[in-house]
Amino acid sequence: xxxxxxxxxxxxxxxxxxxxxxxxxxxxxxxxxxxxxxxxxxxxxxxxxxxxxxxxxxxxxxxxxxxxxxxxxxxxxxxxxxxxxxxxxxxxxxxxxxxxxxxxxxxxxxxxxxxxxxxxxxxxxxxxxxxxxxxxxxxxxxxxxxxxxxxxxxxxxx
Numbered sequence: 001x002x003x004x005x006x007x008x009x010x011x012x013x014x015x016x017x018x019x020x021x022x023x024x025x026x027x028x029x030x031x032x033x034x035x036x037x038x039x040x041x042x043x044x045x046x047x048x049x050x051x052x053x054x055x056x057x058x059x060x061x062x063x064x065x066x067x068x069x070x071x072x073x074x075x076x077x078x079x080x081x082x083x084x085x086x087x088x089x090x091x092x093x094x095x096x097x098x099x100x101x102x103x104x105x106x107x108x109x110x111x112x113x114x115x116x117x118x119x120x121x122x123x124x125x126x127x128x129x130x131x132x133x134x135x136x137x138x139x140x141x142x143x144x145x146x147x148x149x150x151x152x153x154x155x156x157x158x
Contacts, residue, residue, distance in 0.1 A: 043111055044087040045119045046078050054084045054122060061118035063127075064088060071111055088115055 047054055055075050059065065064073055064086075074087040088111050117127045 042087045042089045045115045047122050048083040051084045063114040063117035
């Protein structure tokens, strides 16, 4: 490994570490993030199926059904006749710490994952996951990338 590559790897790890420390400090100081204020927001995916196919026999897709009373679910036709909107939101407002989000234990992450999995099941017939392993790099950067890929399933846009 060249010195330039090693420096780039160390700079990346240091940058991620600084971001993590900032998140922990914010969580410990009691500051509320924008996400905590939006706990009751609807998360929505568009499924390329009719509403009758999405809620076949009156039953929600398995990933959402498994969440039980943790979520409220709405099924409605998508605008422009482009399939069905499948929306879900938490019924209980549980503030999540930065630690819970980093560990993948934030209930909002479970809702995002369930929506993605439901969409995948309805459109493809199976749950599609990213290729594993995410990296073949054995060092700390490789482990960090694998962990980030795992956590990313419950974060971000739907």
